[in-house]
Amino acid sequence: MSQSLTLRAALVSLVIFGLFVTAWHLATMGTGPAVEMDPEYAKLVGATATQGKSAMPGPLDVAQKIWEHLKNPFYDRGPNDKGLGIQLAFSIARVLTGYFFAVLVAIPIGFLIGMSPIMNRALDPFIQVLKPISPLAWMPLALYTIKDSSLSSIFVIFICSVWPMMINTAFGVASVRREWLNVAKTLEVGTLRRAFTIILPAAAPTILTGMRISIGIAWLVIVAAEMLVGGTGIGYFVWNEWNNLSITNVITAILVIGLVGMLLDQILARATRLVTFPE
């Protein structure tokens, strides 16, 4: 039953995809040669005017572009022409670095907040004010102090991933069941051992949910950050191709951003499932 459900759902997905691509194809087909004109003049005005070709690339153009990128993802022809694979690698590396430092900071502080009611009250106003700040608002300050565009974008990733992780960790730690803590108390378990053997496993699903939210936000933010700082990365690639007016490449990049985001999310979803315990 469930297998046939999966199968039927996949079928419906395929149909929707087919319909979308067909509609896209039909909408971008163009109208054919419109008016007779001097070939010299036709060269100047472009295919849209002379052959009625759509200004929007169709699915076939995009598929062809993707194929080109797949054939040669890692070429490097100077600062304005790098393969899609290289650009993605830059973005992923920045996200993972910023995210890694965010984990290092957020989880211990989250533990502290969750375990100590005083620290919870004391740090709450700071978190409440810092959390809603758009990460890109930090960018000028980061550029001014760090004086390095690449490090600044890593800092922006750090600052946007920290909050969901910290808040979820604090919540997970604070809501560890009283009885489990009492078990630890009656067994005279020390603070450190209690943190690692009771609180960490009990809060792990909540912590990982926070980490999953964070990686999603980080991936959203990196595109915008790279558009601002430029140089390398998938965000820069999108902006550069917009300047080149290569809509085909922009659409390709959009698709790739979605796929990588999904991949990152799925990895953390798997990890969450690993630490979730049935009650």
Next chain:
Amino acid sequence: MADKFISVEGITRRFPAPGGGTTTVFEDLWLSMARGEFTCIIGHSGCGKTTVLNILAGLDRPSSGTVIVDNQAIEGPSLDRAVIFQSHALLPWRSVMGNVAYAVTSKWRAHRREQVAAQAQKFIDLVGLTGSEHKRPAELSGGMKQRVGIARALAIEPKIMLMDEPFSALDALTRGTLQDEVRRICLETGQTAFMITHDVDEAIYLADRIMLMTNGPEAVLAEVVENPLPKDRKRSDIHKHPLYYGVRNHIIDFLVARSRNFVTEMAGQQHDRRNIPVVRPGAPGPVVATEMLMPVPAPRPSLAQGRALTAQNQPGRNR
């Protein structure tokens, strides 16, 4: 009592009341337990039984007074005092073996892995869970979970086992089986045990002495009922024992009316909190050791009997 293995000496517990001031759960409470004795405490909800148990466990502190276990005042939770929780409180991310082994490693930090496993296995076998070592708590029935809780408590070889309504969440059949197990284990190992219960039959079956607590707030320990039934009582025929209904009615009588009216009942009389009256329902006189073996002339249960016997057992008569 001569042997005061556990001695609760004048403990008081007050909580801050919502509208300022304090609520006194109980005041100047004295009780003691002998080594190897099984004690049950019965009273209505809110009388502070759980608070007494939490103080004994070290999870809560008395506002004043002390608890002495084996000649030492307790300072907090200790591996000497194991707790069996009502909600079993197993760690769901650990297997049966993992849960018991966690307690074992907590007690013997230097034990090698095999030693820990052997000790844990011994107690898993004792509670009859052999073969389920690698199951997670979620895969176990309620009764099996509580067995793990018992194994975890026993595996650290505590001086006393504290049980907070350990069987109240179980169905009647499972509860019966587990009561049998606990009784067998306590008799075999000479374990000192203190248990909170609402179930009169459970108390009579398991306990050597049953402490009756009046309704809270400001609850007092009204009396201690010594169980007159023979030590080798069996669940199957306990209700046929001539003294059974005498004890049962005495306790039920207490729960129904006297737990509420105890203060008025005691009006004008001295209720010595340090020397709680000891009652032996069904036994006609204070000299009980020989009487137990004699056939009891009128085993017919009646509420009046329970009350009359209480009157006979005023403070001072039984010591």
